[in-house]
Amino acid sequence: MIQLKNVVAEYTTKRGRMKAVDGVDLVIPDGVIVGIAGESGCGKSTLMKVLYGDLGFPLSLASGSVDYGFTNDKGQPVTDANVQREWFRHVSIIPQSSMSSLNPVIRIREQFVDFPATSKDKKATLAKVREFVQRIGLPPESIDAYPHQLSGGMRQRIMVALATFLEPEVILADEPTTALDVVVQKEILLLLLELQEKMRNTIIFVSHDMGVHYQLTHQMLIMYAGKAVEHGPTEEIFRAPLHPYTLLLTSALPTIGDDRARQGLPGSPPSLWDPPKGCRFAPRCPLATEKCRTEEPPLVEVRPGHSSACHHIDRIPQLQADLAKAPSLDDLDEARLLAQVQENLRREHEIDATADAAPPSEVDRPEIPSEVADTVAPAGGER
Amino acid sequence: MTTVLKAEGLRKTYKLGSFTSRVTINALDDINLDIVSDDPVIVSLVGESGSGKTTLAKTILRLVEPTAGKAWVHDQVVTGSGGMGRLDFMRMVQPIFQNPFDAFSRYRTVDTYLHETAARIAGLNGAKGRDAVDEALSSVGLDYADVVGKYPNQFSGGELQRASIARALIPHPQLIVADEPVSMIDASRRMIVINLFKALKEQYRTSFLYITHDLATAYYISDYIAVMSKGRIVEFGAARDVLSTPRHDYTKLLLSSIPTLTHKWDRTPALASTGA
Ligand SMILES: Nc1ncnc2c1ncn2[C@@H]1O[C@H](COP(=O)(O)OP(=O)(O)OP(=O)(O)O)[C@@H](O)[C@H]1O
Numbered sequence A: 001m002i003q004l005k006n007v008v009a010e011y012t013t014k015r016g017r018m019k020a021v022d023g024v025d026l027v028i029p030d031g032v033i034v035g036i037a038g039e040s041g042c043g044k045s046t047l048m049k050v051l052y053g054d055l056g057f058p059l060s061l062a063s064g065s066v067d068y069g070f071t072n073d074k075g076q077p078v079t080d081a082n083v084q085r086e087w088f089r090h091v092s093i094i095p096q097s098s099m100s101s102l103n104p105v106i107r108i109r110e111q112f113v114d115f116p117a118t119s120k121d122k123k124a125t126l127a128k129v130r131e132f133v134q135r136i137g138l139p140p141e142s143i144d145a146y147p148h149q150l151s152g153g154m155r156q157r158i159m160v161a162l163a164t165f166l167e168p169e170v171i172l173a174d175e176p177t178t179a180l181d182v183v184v185q186k187e188i189l190l191l192l193l194e195l196q197e198k199m200r201n202t203i204i205f206v207s208h209d210m211g212v213h214y215q216l217t218h219q220m221l222i223m224y225a226g227k228a229v230e231h232g233p234t235e236e237i238f239r240a241p242l243h244p245y246t247l248l249l250t251s252a253l254p255t256i257g258d259d260r261a262r263q264g265l266p267g268s269p270p271s272l273w274d275p276p277k278g279c280r281f282a283p284r285c286p287l288a289t290e291k292c293r294t295e296e297p298p299l300v301e302v303r304p305g306h307s308s309a310c311h312h313i314d315r316i317p318q319l320q321a322d323l324a325k326a327p328s329l330d331d332l333d334e335a336r337l338l339a340q341v342q343e344n345l346r347r348e349h350e351i352d353a354t355a356d357a358a359p360p361s362e363v364d365r366p367e368i369p370s371e372v373a374d375t376v377a378p379a380g381g382e383r
Numbered sequence B: 001m002t003t004v005l006k007a008e009g010l011r012k013t014y015k016l017g018s019f020t021s022r023v024t025i026n027a028l029d030d031i032n033l034d035i036v037s038d039d040p041v042i043v044s045l046v047g048e049s050g051s052g053k054t055t056l057a058k059t060i061l062r063l064v065e066p067t068a069g070k071a072w073v074h075d076q077v078v079t080g081s082g083g084m085g086r087l088d089f090m091r092m093v094q095p096i097f098q099n100p101f102d103a104f105s106r107y108r109t110v111d112t113y114l115h116e117t118a119a120r121i122a123g124l125n126g127a128k129g130r131d132a133v134d135e136a137l138s139s140v141g142l143d144y145a146d147v148v149g150k151y152p153n154q155f156s157g158g159e160l161q162r163a164s165i166a167r168a169l170i171p172h173p174q175l176i177v178a179d180e181p182v183s184m185i186d187a188s189r190r191m192i193v194i195n196l197f198k199a200l201k202e203q204y205r206t207s208f209l210y211i212t213h214d215l216a217t218a219y220y221i222s223d224y225i226a227v228m229s230k231g232r233i234v235e236f237g238a239a240r241d242v243l244s245t246p247r248h249d250y251t252k253l254l255l256s257s258i259p260t261l262t263h264k265w266d267r268t269p270a271l272a273s274t275g276a
C-alpha cells in the first residue's frame, strides 16, 4: 500500500512560495485504481508529480512523505527519497500527450529497449515487446515506426504498452485520454482496465471527466484548492457523497435522457496565495455556516474506508434530494430561466470578486507600442 | 417561415502534398441541411475531431470559401457570389470562439472592442453605442463599470468568454456560431454558459449553431442536431429524438462510447488471449 503523510508541495515563483498541495494524508491499498478529481488548479497534477518523485525547481516537497510499500533491489523501502530509481520497472507513468513524451527521432522499439531495466538483452526484450503490443491490439511492426507515423490513438496505446510492459507496481496516469475522441478513449480505457485486472497494479488516474472516473476507478480522491476533501469507494462517491463539493461536481453536467435543468457550480476556487481561513469551499458552498468560515474541517473517516472534510455532512442528503427535484428544462418558462441564469451570474461575480484581489493572470499589463495600438484585429475575431 | 440555416451541396476540398503525390481531403463532402422555423433555434453540430465541424462553421462564417455549393442564413445567401456585403453579413452572423483570448487583442482594452463593434457593425455611436454595450454586458452578467479600461489578461477566462459573447450580441445577430465555446471552461461551470445560450436565444431571439464534441450538452440545449463524420452529415433531426433513438451506426457508436454515470460499459475483452 502507498502511504502519503501530510504531503505539502510548494511552487517557488517570483511572487513567493505557494502551496499547491496542502497537507494530503492518504492510504492507497495495493491493486486498486484510484481516481483524482477536482477543478483546474486544485493540485491534481502536482500531487501526481510528487507521487512520481518528479520534483525539482520550481516544485518541492515542503513537508510530508510518501511510502510506496515495497522495497528496492537492496531491500530498502521505496519512498519519496529514492523513488526515481524505480521508474519504469516499479513506478511508471502514462502522460497526457504521447507526442511530447515519445522521442520523435527514435523508433518506438528503441524507446522500449532504452529502459534501464531491459537493456541487458535487447533481442529477447524486443521479441517480448512485439508479442505484448500484439496482445494489446497493435500490429507488431508498429514498434518499428517513428512516433509521428502513428495515429494519436495508436501512440497512446504505445504509451500504455510502455507503462505496463514491465508490470510495475504503480502506474500514474494524468489525463491520459483527454486529447482523444470518445471512441478511441473507450478502447484505451478498457484496455488499461483489462491489463490492470491481469497485473493487479495500483493505478492512480487523474481526469476531469466524472464519467471516466465512474467507468474506470475503484476509489476516488476529490481535491479542492490543494486539499483532499473526500476519499472513498467510487460507487459511494457518486451515489452517496459525503462532501457538498463532490455532489455538486458530479451533478454539474447533464446526461443524455435526463431533462433536468442543471445549474453548475458558480464561482471559481479561491486563490492559493490567500486561501480562506475556514473551509476553502465555503464561499461557494450552499450549506456554509459561520462555523465553516472560521474553522477548517478536518478529513475524518465517516464510513469505513470513506472520509470527508465537512462540518455539515448530515445536511448533504437533503441537498442531494433537492438537486434531484430540479425541474425539467422544458418546464422552465422563459422568465424563470432568465432569472436563474442571472442569479448564477451574479453569484459567480460575487464569489470571484472576493476570491482574489490580484489579477488572474501572472502576466503584467502590457505596454502598448503605438504601432500595434492601431492594428485592429478584426472585430469578428477572425484568426 | 424563415430558413434559419440551409446548405446545398457544400463541399470543401483541400489538396495536400507535392505535385507527384497529391492527397485530396474532403473536409466537407456534400453537406445538405435545411432548417426552417419561425422561432430561433439552437442547432448542435457534433462529431469527432477531423469530422469537418469547424470547416462547416468557418464556411458559414465566410472564413472559408467552399469549393462548391451554397449556404443560407436567415433566407439570405452567405457563401460565394451573390452573397451579401461584409457589414450586412456581420450584422447577421457573429462568431464565438473556443478561446476567448482569440477574440480580443491583448494590447487593447476589452471595452474598446465592444464600442468598436457597436460603431462599425451595429452603426451605434455615442450614447446609443454605450447603451448597446451596456445592454449586451448586463445580459451576460457583467457590469460596464467592471469592464471598462481592463485588458484581456485582467479578466478570468470565464469573464472574458462572457465578454466575447456580449460582443457577439451587440449587433443583435440572427445567428451566433459558437465553435467549442465551453471546452476550455471547467466542467463545473460549463452549464452557466450553456444555460446562458438558452436564455439569450429567447431574450435576443438569436439562433445558435453550437459546435461541440460533447453529446450531453448538445442533448441539453439543442432543438436540432447534426452528426458529422468524415465531412458528411450522417444523421440529422430533433436533438432529443436523434440522441435517444439514434438510427445511424455512427451515432450509435458515439453514444455507446460516452463514459456515462448511469451504467458501466459492456466489457468485451480487448486483450488478445495468446500467452495470457
Ligand atoms: N510550474 C509551476 N510554477 C508555479 N505554479 C504552478 C506550476 N505548476 C502549477 N502551478 C500552480 O499550482 C496549482 C496547482 O496546479 P496543478 O497543475 O497541480 O493543478 P491541476 O489540478 O492539475 O489542474 P488542471 O485540471 O488544470 O490540470 C495551480 O494554482 C497552478 O497555477
Ligand code: SF4
Pocket (backbone or CB within 6 Å): A243, A244, A245, A279, A280, A281, A282, A283, A285, A286, A287, A288, A289, A292, A297, A309, A310, A311, A312, A313
Ligand atoms: S465545511 Fe461547511 S462550507 Fe465546507 S463543505 Fe462543509 S458545509 Fe460546505
Ligand SMILES: [Mg+2]
Pocket (backbone or CB within 6 Å): A044, A045, A046, A174
Ligand atoms: Mg493537471
